[in-house]
Amino acid sequence: MQKKINLPLQEADLIALKAGDRVLLSGVVYTARDAAHKRMIEQEKEGIPFPIDLSNQVIYYVGPTPAKPGMVIGSAGPTTSGRMDLYTPRLLEAGLKGMIGKGYRSEEVKQAMIKHKAVYFGAVGGAAALIARSIKSSEVIAYEDLGTEAIRKLTIVNFPVFVLNDAHGGDVYQEGVAKYKS
Amino acid sequence: MKKIHYENIVEQVAEICKKSNYNLGEDVYSAFKLALQTEQSEIGKEVISQLIENADIAKAEQVPMCQDTGTAVFIVEVGQDCHIVGGSLVDAINEGVKKGYGEGYLRNSIIYNPLNRKNTGDNTPAIVHIDLVEGDSITIHMTAKGGGAENMSDLKMLKPSDGIEGVKKYILSIVKEAGPNACPPLVVGVGIGGNFERCAYLAKKSLFRPLGVRHEDPVVAELEEELMSEINRLGIGPQGMGGSTTALDVKVEVESCHIAALPVAVNLNCHASRHQTITLT
Numbered sequence: 071m072q073k074k075i076n077l078p079l080q081e082a083d084l085i086a087l088k089a090g091d092r093v094l095l096s097g098v099v100y101t102a103r104d105a106a107h108k109r110m111i112e113q114e115k116e117g118i119p120f121p122i123d124l125s126n127q128v129i130y131y132v133g134p135t136p137a138k139p140g141m142v143i144g145s146a147g148p149t150t151s152g153r154m155d156l157y158t159p160r161l162l163e164a165g166l167k168g169m170i171g172k173g174y175r176s177e178e179v180k181q182a183m184i185k186h187k188a189v190y191f192g193a194v195g196g197a198a199a200l201i202a203r204s205i206k207s208s209e210v211i212a213y214e215d216l217g218t219e220a221i222r223k224l225t226i227v228n229f230p231v232f233v234l235n236d237a238h239g240g241d242v243y244q245e246g247v248a249k250y251k252s
Numbered sequence: 253m254k255k256i257h258y259e260n261i262v263e264q265v266a267e268i269c270k271k272s273n274y275n276l277g278e279d280v281y282s283a284f285k286l287a288l289q290t291e292q293s294e295i296g297k298e299v300i301s302q303l304i305e306n307a308d309i310a311k312a313e314q315v316p317m318c319q320d321t322g323t324a325v326f327i328v329e330v331g332q333d334c335h336i337v338g339g340s341l342v343d344a345i346n347e348g349v350k351k352g353y354g355e356g357y358l359r360n361s362i363i364y365n366p367l368n369r370k371n372t373g374d375n376t377p378a379i380v381h382i383d384l385v386e387g388d389s390i391t392i393h394m395t396a397k398g399g400g401a402e403n404m405s406d407l408k409m410l411k412p413s414d415g416i417e418g419v420k421k422y423i424l425s426i427v428k429e430a431g432p433n434a435c436p437p438l439v440v441g442v443g444i445g446g447n448f449e450r451c452a453y454l455a456k457k458s459l460f461r462p463l464g465v466r467h468e469d470p471v472v473a474e475l476e477e478e479l480m481s482e483i484n485r486l487g488i489g490p491q492g493m494g495g496s497t498t499a500l501d502v503k504v505e506v507e508s509c510h511i512a513a514l515p516v517a518v519n520l521n522c523h524a525s526r527h528q529t530i531t532l533t
Contacts, residue, residue, distance in 0.1 A: 090295065090493075105369070135316050135359040144357055145316040150400045150433050172491065173400075173433035194299050194491055195400065195435040196524045198319040200306040217371055218359055230302070232295065232493060242295075243432055246494020250293055251487030 074228070078126040079167040079189070087189050087233045089240030094228040095191070099128045099170065100211075103149055105219040107157040114160075121212035121221060124161055128168035128191075133218035134202075143208040143224070147198030148172040151190070155179050162186040170231055174243060184239055191231035192242075204229040254331075254388035256532050258338030258347075261390070265348025268394045268528040269324060270356035273316045276307040279463035280525050283500040287437060287490075296495030300437075303490075303523060318524045321358035322396030324349045324378040327460060331387035342380050345392075350374040361399065381453065389533040393460050401438065401522040404430035407452050410514040419444060419516050420479065426518040427483050427499070432492025435522035439463065440483060440502045443517040445509040455519035458503035460527050467504060476502045500525075 075083050077097025087093070100122055102110070110120050131151050135144030151171030158169070159182040167188050172195040175183075183190060193201055205224050212221040234242050284307070288300045310317035326345055336344070353360060353375040360375045406426045410418050423442055430438075443454025466473035479502040489495020500523060509515060 092295075092298070133319060133359065133361075135319050135321060136357045138315065138357045141315075144359070145310070145319045147319050149320070150403065152433060172435065174431060192432075192491065192493070194302045194306075195432075196318045196398075196522055197302045197306040199310040199313065199315050199317055200302055202315075203309070217373075218361075232491075234493075242493050246293065246295065246489060247431075247487040247492070248494075249487070250489055250494045250496055252485045 089242040091233040099130045101222040125165035131171035145198035148193040190235040192234040254334045261344035262348045266352035269352025272526040272528045287497040293495035296490040299490035320398045327393040329385045329391040333388035346376040391531045396526040401434040401520040404434040407517040434520040439521040441519040442504040445507040451515035451517040454505040455517035458505040463501040
């Protein structure tokens, strides 16, 4: 079954999502990976607010390739989310409701997701040219000096993801592997 | 003495940087098609379908199949009877990487220093391994090696008493630990023997062998088959969401080592196993 969800995430939609669901996302997401996360958290400690309002928003962990002339964005598949784990609980506390990436999350992140009601989506790692087709606009809105790691505002339409961790503790990695181990 | 020109090396290296990132090899593409038939999980099948469609788009539009266009890693066999004119071999390779990554709209993922983390802006320096061989030609093997799978790689100095069972157990533990992070279905590269640094190199080198090609030593080939079957029983599956296709292939390289040693290195590669070879004469 494939669900269609519009962003920003509404609580009713979010709560209904279960690990393993196939979802097509449409709306706005923000990109941020290692360097942008580090800067957001470090600057906040110095009293500088986050460059985006995270309330009900979704962050996509991606560092795209440069766009060829005439294209909106280059190839843009997910990077490994675990490298952002150190910073994620604070972002969830600040209102972040969704993340798109790939790979395991830490126990701290999974607990924070349950506490703050958030969902972790997985896009197919390495399907970057396919994924780029569902990105309709891209604009750097902060940290331009970080190049591929800058924060971009993306408009996506029918962006294909799976629910990896839901807001209730469901985990497709654990459930899926247990099912096919022989 | 045969002369090989600096500019020729630059041009050819630039071309293979682009080609490797745009065109998934036939070996990997065929492995995807086969996996689509054999994969047991529905989510796993969906993942593999997306990867096939992705490879088709990348090739048709000449865009990178993955946004991580990798560290450019080279193994260069230099014939001892050839003469490189116009500059050094390593400079020519770096110049080619800079040109290929720039012209090809590939991502620059290399930083000057792991501690200050500032991007070099042109994906150089490349990692270049040089083997001096007989003959008067230069053969350049290149791979664009992704960071996610590289991060889940590992090396361990086992004890000789650990034996072959210990080696297998260790390799399986690394694949299991990597789970979804290394972007399965994987190509698992293994080095056994040599010494500390040589063992890691052997694991990397094994990844340059095309999928489906077994080691020429039947004993090593059998080990590759056994590992393949055991890894695919771990249940990790495509993208780690469960399934029967965890590895597309397993490659093992073995070399002599010290009587006290049993070094084993596991270099994981994601499904975007991008390798190209050219010979300059």
